Amino acid sequence: MNKKITKITTNLWFTAEAEEAANHYTLIFKNSSIGKVTRYGKERHPIDGISEGTVMTVQFTLEGQEFVALNGGPQFKFTEAISFIVNCESQEEIDYFWEKLSEGGDEKAQVCGWLKDKFGVSWQIVPATLPEMLTDPDLHKSERVMKALLQMKKINMDELNEVYQG
Incomplete structure (x- = not known):
């Protein structure tokens, strides 16, 4: 103890x-x-x-x-109000966690790197660089990233990096 x-x-x-x-x-x-x-x-x-x-x-x-x-029984269910962020260093890592955690989950809940697993738990599978991109002082860069991100289910790092660079 x-x-x-x-x-x-x-x-x-x-x-x-x-x-x-x-x-x-x-x-x-x-x-x-x-x-x-x-x-x-x-x-x-x-x-x-x-x-x-x-x-x-x-x-x-x-x-x-x-x-x-x-x-604890059926009284409470998970919602998207709480999610776990998985910061990934590579597209391979994004692909791995996306595949493993989305298996058997709710496909309708897949948007902008978010997914819901087979237990109803929400996860965000994102590049570790995403916060930096979204908070870049150059608003044109951060807005391009956000626009691209909103079009994705599973995040494509190459595409985000491309729009970030302009």
Whole structure:
């Protein structure tokens, strides 16, 4: 019990897919691992469909970021109001994360580098250089990038770099 607790940990509420989601994400991201798994015991909040012995929480880490996946029942759903940004250094990296995270997800939710995975979690798969491009003091450059970005589903780095350079 000497492990230092992270100051802020992201908690993801699933209906009953917490363990599946944690395993899925740790297979996609390098430097990832599954931590402690807790199970519902006899003493629990009366939640429809969750029985004793069912996974309650799964602690997991993706690229140094700690998460907890909770099987909390169907009361709450994910929305695009919260998303995870994956900063990518290359088009190959964008393609990899886009393919892995969008598999089985909502194709209608794919816009401007955003996608929704098969669990309903929203992700932004973007070049690490995008914030710099969008905040360039040369408004012509940043506006060209934004215009191109708004036309894309999955981001094309070459195209963004081309319009950025003019």
